[in-house]
Amino acid sequence: MKKSTSATNPSKLYCAIFGHNYKVTRQVTHHVKEYKCSCCKKELTTNSNGHLTELTPKFKEINATLAKIYSNKLSRMNAQRFNTSAA
Template sequence: MNPNIARHNVLFEKAFCRFFGHKFKTTRKITDHFKEFECKVCHRCATNDILGNKIHLSEEMKDINKALNQLYERRQIAL
């Protein structure tokens, strides 16, 4: 693919999401209250914070979500 076309697509996707907002879909359920999301347009990943707002999914947040998911699954098995 031509790099100029690829760059144009990325810029268009970012501009679309800035103007209209992200179109998030759930990609992974961590617990009943926490989920991971991905934008259908620009493929930006997000997760919930304590207040329920969507925040950028950084490497640190991925690790936290992984640990939280493991604890949640162990607790579900124990019940």
Template sequence: MKPTNPKALPCAIFGHNFERSKTYMDHTSELICRHCEAVVVTDSHGNFENHTVVNSQIADTLQQLYRLTRHFPK
């Protein structure tokens, strides 16, 4: 595996060095690698799931919609 980013070289050799960045109410966590800044999310069973840009855009949009519905009561 040839890394395209020089910051990702330690991850290619030794593996990722994840640190917890967020913890959610449903007992899932968001982890970010200290070297290459790769983002993964743990599910409720502790399994890793890749967190893609599309998923984060959907989550941000849903969060904005939720805030709008709370801001304007029926």
């Protein structure tokens, strides 16, 4: 039996066999979340189609923008609710 010379990450092998163990690391918006595999540290995010995709630097950028818009929207909604309930 040949010994593999490539540095195989044992946790990656575990994920390949048993599947990733994703945990939500960040709630970007109500629909978009970021996930990280607690085993091999692979990161995923929800894309605009609602499907999971690899969290690339590009998606991190998109998510940061989304989070900003989302928190603005939320605070505006909260302000509105406050105004109407005060009336």
